[in-house]
Amino acid sequence: MKNPELGIIRAALPDDEILTKCIHCGMCLATCPTYDLTKLERSSPRGRIQLIKAVADGRLEITPTFIEEMSFCLDCQACETACPAGVKYGRMVESSRVLIEDTKENYAIPDIVKKIGLNYILTNNLALRTVAFLMLLIQRSGLQFLMMKSGFLKIFNKNFNEYLKLLPKMKFKTTRGLLKGVSLKPERSRYKAAFLSGCIMDVAFSDVNLDTIQFLLKNDCEVFIPEKQVCCGSLHAHNGEMKTAFALMKKNLDAFLAEDYDYLVSNSAGCGAFMKEYGHLLSDDPVYSIAAGKFSEKVKDFSEFVHLTDFQTKLRPPDETVTYHDACHLVHSQKVSQEPRQMLAKIPGIMMENLNESTWCCGSAGIYNVTRYEDSMHFLDKKMQNLKNTKADVVLTANPGCMLQIEYGIKKYGLKMRIEHPATFLNRLIKE
Amino acid sequence: MRLERVQINYSIYIAFIQVYFLLFIACSFRGVDFTSGIKQIGLAVTELVIDQLRRICGSASTLTSREDKICYSYDGTPLFYQEPEAILFPETVEQISEILKLANQEKFAVVPRGAGTGLSGGSVPLKDSVVLVMTKWNKIIELDEANLTVTVEPGVVTGDLQKTVEKSGLFYPPDPGSSNVCTIGGNVAENAGGLRGLKYGVTKNYLMGFEMVLPTGEILVSGGKNYKDVAGYNLRDLVVGSEGTLGIFTKILLKLIPVPQRSITITSSFGNLTDCGNSVANIISAHIVPSMIEFLDNTTINCVEDFTHIGLPRNAAAMLILEVDGRGDVVDYEANMIMEILKKNNAEGIRSTSDAEQANTLKTARRSAFSALARKRPTAILEDATVPRSELPVMIEKVRTAAAQNNVVIGNFGHAGDGNLHPTCLIDENDKAEVDSALRAFDFIFNEAIKLGGTITGEHGTGLAKKHFFEKSTPAPALNLMRKIKSAVDPNNILNPGKIFSNSPKCESLKLS
Numbered sequence: 001m002k003n004p005e006l007g008i009i010r011a012a013l014p015d016d017e018i019l020t021k022c023i024h025c026g027m028c029l030a031t032c033p034t035y036d037l038t039k040l041e042r043s044s045p046r047g048r049i050q051l052i053k054a055v056a057d058g059r060l061e062i063t064p065t066f067i068e069e070m071s072f073c074l075d076c077q078a079c080e081t082a083c084p085a086g087v088k089y090g091r092m093v094e095s096s097r098v099l100i101e102d103t104k105e106n107y108a109i110p111d112i113v114k115k116i117g118l119n120y121i122l123t124n125n126l127a128l129r130t131v132a133f134l135m136l137l138i139q140r141s142g143l144q145f146l147m148m149k150s151g152f153l154k155i156f157n158k159n160f161n162e163y164l165k166l167l168p169k170m171k172f173k174t175t176r177g178l179l180k181g182v183s184l185k186p187e188r189s190r191y192k193a194a195f196l197s198g199c200i201m202d203v204a205f206s207d208v209n210l211d212t213i214q215f216l217l218k219n220d221c222e223v224f225i226p227e228k229q230v231c232c233g234s235l236h237a238h239n240g241e242m243k244t245a246f247a248l249m250k251k252n253l254d255a256f257l258a259e260d261y262d263y264l265v266s267n268s269a270g271c272g273a274f275m276k277e278y279g280h281l282l283s284d285d286p287v288y289s290i291a292a293g294k295f296s297e298k299v300k301d302f303s304e305f306v307h308l309t310d311f312q313t314k315l316r317p318p319d320e321t322v323t324y325h326d327a328c329h330l331v332h333s334q335k336v337s338q339e340p341r342q343m344l345a346k347i348p349g350i351m352m353e354n355l356n357e358s359t360w361c362c363g364s365a366g367i368y369n370v371t372r373y374e375d376s377m378h379f380l381d382k383k384m385q386n387l388k389n390t391k392a393d394v395v396l397t398a399n400p401g402c403m404l405q406i407e408y409g410i411k412k413y414g415l416k417m418r419i420e421h422p423a424t425f426l427n428r429l430i431k432e
Numbered sequence: 433m434r435l436e437r438v439q440i441n442y443s444i445y446i447a448f449i450q451v452y453f454l455l456f457i458a459c460s461f462r463g464v465d466f467t468s469g470i471k472q473i474g475l476a477v478t479e480l481v482i483d484q485l486r487r488i489c490g491s492a493s494t495l496t497s498r499e500d501k502i503c504y505s506y507d508g509t510p511l512f513y514q515e516p517e518a519i520l521f522p523e524t525v526e527q528i529s530e531i532l533k534l535a536n537q538e539k540f541a542v543v544p545r546g547a548g549t550g551l552s553g554g555s556v557p558l559k560d561s562v563v564l565v566m567t568k569w570n571k572i573i574e575l576d577e578a579n580l581t582v583t584v585e586p587g588v589v590t591g592d593l594q595k596t597v598e599k600s601g602l603f604y605p606p607d608p609g610s611s612n613v614c615t616i617g618g619n620v621a622e623n624a625g626g627l628r629g630l631k632y633g634v635t636k637n638y639l640m641g642f643e644m645v646l647p648t649g650e651i652l653v654s655g656g657k658n659y660k661d662v663a664g665y666n667l668r669d670l671v672v673g674s675e676g677t678l679g680i681f682t683k684i685l686l687k688l689i690p691v692p693q694r695s696i697t698i699t700s701s702f703g704n705l706t707d708c709g710n711s712v713a714n715i716i717s718a719h720i721v722p723s724m725i726e727f728l729d730n731t732t733i734n735c736v737e738d739f740t741h742i743g744l745p746r747n748a749a750a751m752l753i754l755e756v757d758g759r760g761d762v763v764d765y766e767a768n769m770i771m772e773i774l775k776k777n778n779a780e781g782i783r784s785t786s787d788a789e790q791a792n793t794l795k796t797a798r799r800s801a802f803s804a805l806a807r808k809r810p811t812a813i814l815e816d817a818t819v820p821r822s823e824l825p826v827m828i829e830k831v832r833t834a835a836a837q838n839n840v841v842i843g844n845f846g847h848a849g850d851g852n853l854h855p856t857c858l859i860d861e862n863d864k865a866e867v868d869s870a871l872r873a874f875d876f877i878f879n880e881a882i883k884l885g886g887t888i889t890g891e892h893g894t895g896l897a898k899k900h901f902f903e904k905s906t907p908a909p910a911l912n913l914m915r916k917i918k919s920a921v922d923p924n925n926i927l928n929p930g931k932i933f934s935n936s937p938k939c940e941s942l943k944l945s
Binding site: 020021023024025026027029030039040041042044047050051054059060063065066069083084085086 | 495497498499500502503504505506507508510547548549567568589591610612613614736738739800801802803804806807810811812860861862
């Protein structure tokens with residue numbers, strides 16, 4: 001590997017203030033899932049920061065170990081919650097991933113698949129829907145079943161069958177398809193909420209999107225779904241594809257600025273967290289900086305929004321016990337942990353079970369569970385043990401990645417439990 | 433020792449001086465601290481030695497990559513960095529013994545390390561050293577409920593131990609700020625204190641016995657479950673706080689006490705520091721022993737509030753967080769007395785709670801104080817000056833003087849009930865002038881503390897950070913005795929050499945910061 005010019009490294013890595021803020025006190029160690037696994041400093045937040053600093057200072061090249069540690073990190077940002085000094089670790093790791101991608105010279109097949117997926121499919125609604133439709137055909141026609149049973153996929157990779165199980169089940173209709181004939185303007189309107197239908201959410205979780213929108217409508221919120229919106233770009237930013245992320249961000253800003261609204265409601269923690277970052281990321285952009293700042297201020301997670309605006313509908317008491325798993329991008333990136341709990345506590349007669357270590361990453365971490373399947377299973381194991389101990393019937397979480405991972409875990413460990421998005425859960429309890 | 437041996441042969445002596453000189457130049461160019469590793473100058477950790485270490489520990493437990501060296505070049509102490517030559521994760525007592533024997537044979541330094549959260553540089557590597565990491569020794573071996581003791585491996589995390597024993601209604605009081613991360617081995621080596629020192633004492637009050645590998649490779653077992661034991665010298669008090677210079681712990685036997693039945697936590701804020709200091713002095717002289725009296729000044733309050741958002745009084749000059757615990761009505765009685773005293777000293781916003789969760793939020797906030805102060809500036813240098821409790825108000829004032837005279841920002845907080853303050857200087861370590869001002873301010877603080885009958889470190893240890901002050905302020909007979917003990921236990925000076933004080937060559941204490 002070539003040693004890139006120091007200038008390039010400096011440009012890609014965060015400014016000095018962020019790099020030097022870490023005083024290596026070690027308060028982050030107790031909250032880091034990868035350090036918990038290896039007990040090695042280099043797999044800890046402060047160790048990784050020292051490595052990034054060494055690369056930035058030109059004391060270390062971009063070595064295979066450096067690349068390995070940066071990709072081993074879940075980017076769950078639990079360390080940011082724990083850090084009294086306010087170090088922005090996530091930004092540092094994401095910048096170093098950009099740097100790694102920029103200096104890569106050879107790509108292996110999985111890298112190419114990842115690149116095509118991120119840069120050509122998720123960015124284009126038509127391509128995304130075409131791929132989703134093909135996946136739907138494979139999943140529903142029994143072809144996937146045959147492929148898995150025959151075992152021939154194991155030629156490519158011994159875990160290939162598991163990857164297929166982890167992939168989202170595609171839906172027949174996208175959000176728009178489901179909303180045909182639904183009026184997005186309720187009779188009485190208290191707020192106007194913009195809604196991001198998302199990329200994966202749109203093709204694989206359109207039912208959750210529908211539940212979210214229906215709940216908003218029932219609570220006297222007008223819903224605005226911009227026609228020209230695209231994927232928020234978070235998966236790109238987390239995987240070092242910053243250029244694509246910027247292009248997507250700008251497209252979304254144009255789409256959402258078309259109308260005025262009170263809040264932008266997101267039902268996916270990953271998207272919400274990233275959209276709240278638009279303002280910071282585009283703060284130097286001559287055209288978009290002000291618009292991005294305003295845009296980010298209006299972003300609210302579904303639970304934040306519901307907690308803020310309160311229920312207007314009557315709910316019936318649920319007959320199942322419930323537990324709540326904190327999605328990393330909600331609790332650590334957005335610092336939203338009380339709102340969903342308070343929102344759920346307002347449901348009459350709810351039976352909540354406390355989940356031990358609820359803020360510990362489940363191992364989904366975007367596409368980590370596919371790119372690093374075996375590591376991811378260690379984290380899932382811990383999560384499933386804790387979930388099992390709650391003996392709850394339903395586990396609620398507000399992120400599609402966590403939903404897929406925990407659903408996979410429930411099957412793998414044979415638990416009698418269901419995973420659900422809080423919006424689906426709430427919507428089902430509405431008294432007609 | 434190497435120096436003495438080479439003096440016999442004149443030509444080797446010349447050669448040695450040459451190598452020394454060249455290395456000195458090389459090291460100064462790289463900005464590396466040269467003097468701390470003077471005794472191991474011959475590059476003792478050769479490839480051959482590393483091969484032997486691999487044979488002892490296994491290659492998976494012997495790390496030598498550049499990345500790992502960078503990641504073990506620091507602990508929680510600012511300003512001290514040095515990459516080791518290898519990082520070892522031994523798994524048995526025999527392996528540790530073998531490593532130390534090899535170190536004596538090949539003359540390289542061994543630096544023991546737990547979680548690396550120390551604040552005086554005790555586990556920062558030295559030049560040409562190997563680091564011996566004990567974090568994988570994390571089993572609780574035995575909880576003896578009949579004798580109220582617990583036997584642990586040194587890598588057990590303090591917070592984990594506390595949670596485990598509390599399930600059986602027992603209590604391990606020492607409670608350093610990093611208790612979620614730090615290990616018992618490190619706590620014993622540094623004689624860690626914490627928030628509850630006032631009523632419950634510090635680590636040394638709970639150490640009953642230990643197993644330790646001595647620098648020569650011998651295995652020492654001392655102490656036991658006896659509450660009374662006066663046979664021979666009390667070796668426990670010698671090893672507790674020895675900062676990894678006398679041996680490596682492999683087993684630790686700790687005393688436990690019953691969990692206090694209930695507790696009440698009180699907070700109050702003050703318009704000026706004098707009222708705050710007088711409140712503490714009055715509580716102590718009223719013969720009340722709270723389990724905690726924590727002090728935070730305005731700078732600290734604001735930094736902690738930025739992190740925790742729990743509604744601390746941002747405008748107050750200072751605040752106190754107090755806790756009383758015990759049985760039944762006594763707790764209420766003492767809490768009331770404390771609140772009376774606070775009122776008399778013009779305290780504002782006095783609040784009390786017996787809710788454990790609220791109390792825990794407050795304590796967690798206080799524990800984050802040091803790291804939270806780093807929000808203000810890139811580098812936070814934390815010190816640990818401690819004075820007799822009656823002198824606390826004077827000392828708080830002296831810290832203010834130090835900051836004003838040297839034109840640096842100092843956030844002050846600490847365990848007021850123990851007279852243990854943590855003045856924290858907020859600077860940028862890249863600004864040499866600022867670093868010098870900070871060092872001058874600390875020089876002043878330490879001198880004033882000693883004048884008041886205090887000490888330079890209450891609970892963080894001397895390590896590298898305060899070695900210079902320690903050697904200056906300790907009377908010669910005490911220092912000489914300590915040096916004699918060190919050379920008797922570690923004749924080749926291979927275990928964490930140059931920490932606390934230098935043994936032999938005087939040039940080692942050239943280093944100032």
